[in-house]
Amino acid sequence: MALNIDKLFAGHARALGIANQRLQLLAANVANADTPNFKARDIDFKGAMQEAGQQKVQLKATHPKHLASVGSANRAEVQYRVPDQPSLDGNTVDTQRESSAIAETAVRYQTTLTFLNHRIQSLRLAITGR
């Protein structure tokens, strides 16, 4: 049985990437918590992971110069958040929601790191045999 390192790490790598992007968006939201007219953005973590598990619909290419379908493989769709309490200055950042989302994303990230660490440790065990 051939060991495919790509397959061994693929799902976790994507989870890390999405958590990474989400953290970046949430950091931007917190940074702009006092900026008038800033609209808070976020991604749907679960939806992005499910999308990763499915086969993407491919566009039919009948000519070698046709472009490949645009559905990006490593990025989730960014959405604007619907505010619970819209504020007068047009800002839709809710600091409490942002902090809880950041905490959640950090835990997800660390979980993925733990899984990856275990995979690496079992690989190492298989290689060294002790």
Place this chain on the structure above:
Amino acid sequence: MGLFDVFDIAGSAMSAQSVRLNTTASNLANANSVAGTAAAAYRSRQPVFETVLNEQGGDFASASVKVAGIVQSDVPPSRVHQPGHPAADAEGFVYMSNVNAIDEMVNMISASRSYQNSVEVLNTSKDLLLRTLSLGQ
């Protein structure tokens, strides 16, 4: 890479909030400043925040924040009759600064909370980065 961008974003927020704290400090320090003319009276200063979208990265453009400028309040300074004051004009009036101490205190609390939030974000992403670096050890 995403987590390194977080440092830039949180850093920009901390710098913007510290400008806000600076203006608050100036305003509170000058709350009782007195001038001889309306034009020379101290006017409270407020920073204006603006989002800076990084052009690269499409949808994921990192959005940091910057201080677009400092505006001065256009509330007219109050005119107080104090003939004995050395700065009083010919009619015996002096002009107080238009700083509202309550507004400034609220601003100060808001700025310090926002600063703390940014530090929190920075610490979280620093922890994650360090843990990623020690992956497989």
